[in-house]
Amino acid sequence: MSAALALNFFERNKNCFAIFGGVVSCIIGAKLCLHILKGIRSFFLAPLLKLGVNPKTLGSWAIVTGATDGIGKAYAIALAKKGMNIVLISRTESKLTATAEEIKSIAEVRTKCVSIDFSEGIEIYKSIEDALEGLDIGILVNNVGASYDYPEFFHQLPDGKNMVKKILNINIFSVTYMTSIVLPKMVDKRKGAIVNVGSASCFGFPLLTVYSATKAYVHSFSQNLAAEYSDKGIIIQSLMPGFITTKLSGIKRSSLFVPTPDVYVNCAIESIGNESATYGYWSHSLMMLCLSVIKMMPRSFYLPKYLRAMENQGKMNKERKAAKKQ
Template sequence: MGSALPLGSLPAAELFYWLGVATLTWLSLKAACRLLSGARVFVLGAGVEVGRFGRWAVVTGATDGIGKAYAKELAKHGMSIVLISRSQEKLDQVAKEIKQFQVETKTITVDFGEGAEIYKIIEAGLAGLEIGVLVNNVGISYNYPEYFLDVPDLDNLINKMLNINIMSVCKMTRMILPAMVERSKGIILNVSSASALYPVPLLTLYSATKTFVDFFSQALQAEYKSKGIIVQSVLPFFVATKLSKIRKPTLDKPSPETYVKAALNTVGLQTQTNGYLPHAILGWITTSLLPVSLVIKQSMKMNQGLRARHLKKLKEKGD
């Protein structure tokens, strides 16, 4: 019997055949692992019981959308809630809604776009509280997709978006994490965005800030996991909120309540999560099956369409 031919001596057609088999096998195994992991998290699994990490939960950007939904869902788990946002009227309304769960509420009124001075106010408001969960949710995006240099009032938006989307996450974590480490337990949930999974043209600054949140969260989890701390990066696709300008929930664009209920069940199971099964499937497709260049191209095309429709509406109003 003859010995097997070395790889370098195989005919080109046969070489490409075996490379194809190896690639297909690898992709199939990778897909199977992702599917099994998804089933474990979204079908079979349940996250940690958040209430055992401390009496209070702190939620930034708590008066609308995902932030409000986190506040209510955590209250259902018996946690008292600190609501932080810029509108006292809206804070009072959410606090009133949460009282049905028979938990305490506390409100702190600040505008995260104003910079470092607000954190003295927040720190004073949180003094003495045993904080088990921090939800860094506050964030802003563009009013509509736009080329970077054409964004209205660009210099102001840069400062505001960096303060709200990045500075708030760092400062709130710096404020609350030490006590969690001292007690050897705590949960930090940082709401990023699916736009952090790949660059999104015409939402360039927003996408970049959310990538910071994702990387910051994953690295922080690696640093403090051994201290009993859970840090999770939450990367939703579209959710029916004021920020996304989607009014009617659908299967792939859920209500904030549906999304957060699912996302909270992933805490302790995934460091980086899309939070909701249909979003996890979208995340798998866009990061594992499709080339990044194609995803960027399609994002560009979609946002150019949204931009054109927005500018057309503005022109019609002007006329």
């Protein structure tokens, strides 16, 4: 009886439902068109028309954390090519020296190296603050990051609490404390830019839960700061890259949707002062538009990779046991 009543109700109101469906379709279509037009403006027209800010006008020095690999190194080189002196902050002294030499061979700028392990506690930031004393900081690129070695269920994370502490220290505390160091002086001179490198996974990524959650923090932190300081001449940008050929992603081969760090940064850097939140690259924006239909990355996306990792772990354990017997 209830089914018959429901059918009768829909039959009597089918015109209303048709109108409602048409309105919803128009709204979705309009949003898609706006997203596409915004993408054309951001990734094609803005670089062509130079709508973004010239980094060198913000200050003579740029700071890049996690500066010896991937996106960080690409930003350091790109900013040096624009005439900015570069403060390179990373963990390994030898890599810092090599990156500084590479920058000097490309651009006639000054470099300064600061060897810091961001996985340690808040005591490290005093030495960073001392190293930056007296520098006219125009741009801070908070890039340093840490993720899982492979997708994993939260309760099975290797080294459990220590791994979580490491990811929180690197992904959350570094962004927060580095910003607290440079922001006051930027406010005093009423200019500066802070680029916080998050991830497209900030909208949800099962089996990378802690990493995804920390990137959600980076995005929220950036958007709120952008609102707070919009009238003070400070640019705060949330950068949300998708897959890139970096050590963090573990992807080695580039493609249309997986650019190299250099290709990605050469596009993303043009959005500083133009977009407060961006995926940084046109194909990443297109990919996220498609994924927004399901709102969150399905667990099945990373489940095969998790299973392969478990299989490899099993093989490694067998090999260790065999070696011990010998």
